[in-house]
Amino acid sequence: MPELPLEDVQGFVLRPYGRPALRVFLLRVESAPSAGRFLRSLVGGDASVPQLTSAAPWVTKPNFCINVGFTYAGLAALKLHPQTLASFPAEFVAGAVNRAARVGDVDESAPEHWKGGLADASRIHTLLFVFAQSDAILDNVSADLRTLFGKCPAFSEVSVQDGRALPGSVAHFGYRDGLSQPTVEGGPRPSVAEVLPTAPAGEFLLGYPSQYDSFTYPVPQPRELGHNGTFLAFRILAQNCAAFEKFLVSAATQTGLDPELIAAKLCGRWRSGVPLALSPQSADSFLPLEQYNAFDYAPTSELPNANDDRRGYRCPIGSHVRRMNPRHSLVAGNSGLKRRIMRRGLTYGPPYDPMNPDDGIERGLLGLFIGVSLKDQFEFLMSDWANKATFAPGLRDTRDPINGDNSGPGATFLIPVEGQPPLELVGLSRFVTCRGAAYCFLPGITALKYVAGVAGKG
Numbered sequence: 001m002p003e004l005p006l007e008d009v010q011g012f013v014l015r016p017y018g019r020p021a022l023r024v025f026l027l028r029v030e031s032a033p034s035a036g037r038f039l040r041s042l043v044g045g046d047a048s049v050p051q052l053t054s055a056a057p058w059v060t061k062p063n064f065c066i067n068v069g070f071t072y073a074g075l076a077a078l079k080l081h082p083q084t085l086a087s088f089p090a091e092f093v094a095g096a097v098n099r100a101a102r103v104g105d106v107d108e109s110a111p112e113h114w115k116g117g118l119a120d121a122s123r124i125h126t127l128l129f130v131f132a133q134s135d136a137i138l139d140n141v142s143a144d145l146r147t148l149f150g151k152c153p154a155f156s157e158v159s160v161q162d163g164r165a166l167p168g169s170v171a172h173f174g175y176r177d178g179l180s181q182p183t184v185e186g187g188p189r190p191s192v193a194e195v196l197p198t199a200p201a202g203e204f205l206l207g208y209p210s211q212y213d214s215f216t217y218p219v220p221q222p223r224e225l226g227h228n229g230t231f232l233a234f235r236i237l238a239q240n241c242a243a244f245e246k247f248l249v250s251a252a253t254q255t256g257l258d259p260e261l262i263a264a265k266l267c268g269r270w271r272s273g274v275p276l277a278l279s280p281q282s283a284d285s286f287l288p289l290e291q292y293n294a295f296d297y298a299p300t301s302e303l304p305n306a307n308d309d310r311r312g313y314r315c316p317i318g319s320h321v322r323r324m325n326p327r328h329s330l331v332a333g334n335s336g337l338k339r340r341i342m343r344r345g346l347t348y349g350p351p352y353d354p355m356n357p358d359d360g361i362e363r364g365l366l367g368l369f370i371g372v373s374l375k376d377q378f379e380f381l382m383s384d385w386a387n388k389a390t391f392a393p394g395l396r397d398t399r400d401p402i403n404g405d406n407s408g409p410g411a412t413f414l415i416p417v418e419g420q421p422p423l424e425l426v427g428l429s430r431f432v433t434c435r436g437a438a439y440c441f442l443p444g445i446t447a448l449k450y451v452a453g454v455a456g457k458g
Helices: 032-042 072-077 090-098 135-149 241-255 259-267 320-324 374-386 445-454
Strands: 021-029 064-070 126-132 155-164 230-239 342-348 364-371 412-417 420-426 432-442
Touching (some): 021 072, 021 135, 021 342, 032 135, 032 445, 064 072, 090 374, 230 374, 241 259, 241 420, 259 320, 364 432
Parallel strands (some): 155 342
Antiparallel strands (some): 021 155, 064 126, 064 432, 230 364, 342 364
């Protein structure tokens, strides 16, 4: 197991912060030298200046955490050397706007409908993430940062996107969120333990052996820039709660099943977070939280007594959590344990009120999806597993029922039933719409000092 230099890795790559408030500044570089000075201040060790948060163990849990990422346009605006820019992978260079159709961001989710300036990738250079314990702390840190990056000015604000945790750590569709995260070699242990094999460090950090035998992902050059870095897909995901709840009622009428069981079948977990694989009939399983990830869909060496659910009688093969993390299921390419991503983020907008379903208020998720390869992890999950029927045998022409593109006519979902034909739910629609996206490079701490030092020098 590699000894990871946690003090050189941006914190949210390897650890969830558990902070209820998030602010994402979408910034444009106005002066590369001034931007370099601002970035240097974030890692300079001056206690009077908000400092970037690393993955090193905390002595005292901080009230706020800061991280930063750069788009390809941002690295170019900072005047990094052309050879350095040429060393980044093609999907990052192209950016989220140009890769939108590949991940299902079409029609209402297409870039021409995005907000916050994200449709114009040339203007979005830097994403500054601030996680805080309270709104007051978030506002105070934001004011300090605005004073710092507004000097000269270094950056200008294109937009700001805010997220706030909902009571019970749920997303707007009512599911408990953030339960399943990979365990990374040399990294901190997740709060809810996984029983899956530990992920190689190179699945989430550049410069280490990856999830593929004898393969290490290319590191952007020079090495001090790329080593201990990774990539992030930032997404603003609007959730249509009224349409989702209406579908649950319709599906219950179609099948005679309880709407909450329908919701569990669509997701793969009950809204409480209890997995169907362990409790297929009831959300009230009295399962302790630390066992919410102690399941698989087939017996394995790690979990020899797991229920054999290869046909999806407990948890449908096409359910959301099974598509996004198929564990040891039989899937296309036999790569169920090679596409994992780290998920961060918070909800935005007020809680959904079922007594006022058509309030006209947008609500959703600020999603941060982290991995060493945007193409092989995030994009593959969205293109091949969420939005194609070739994910696994027996799915017919279905897509992820929660975050897939089900906007076309005849969208369906299958619930396998032992000894009978599957139940086919009809009438799905697109419940989650992309309202903006950006691809970021997350440098390590040493790399951020390098960027700060060369900014504006070409």
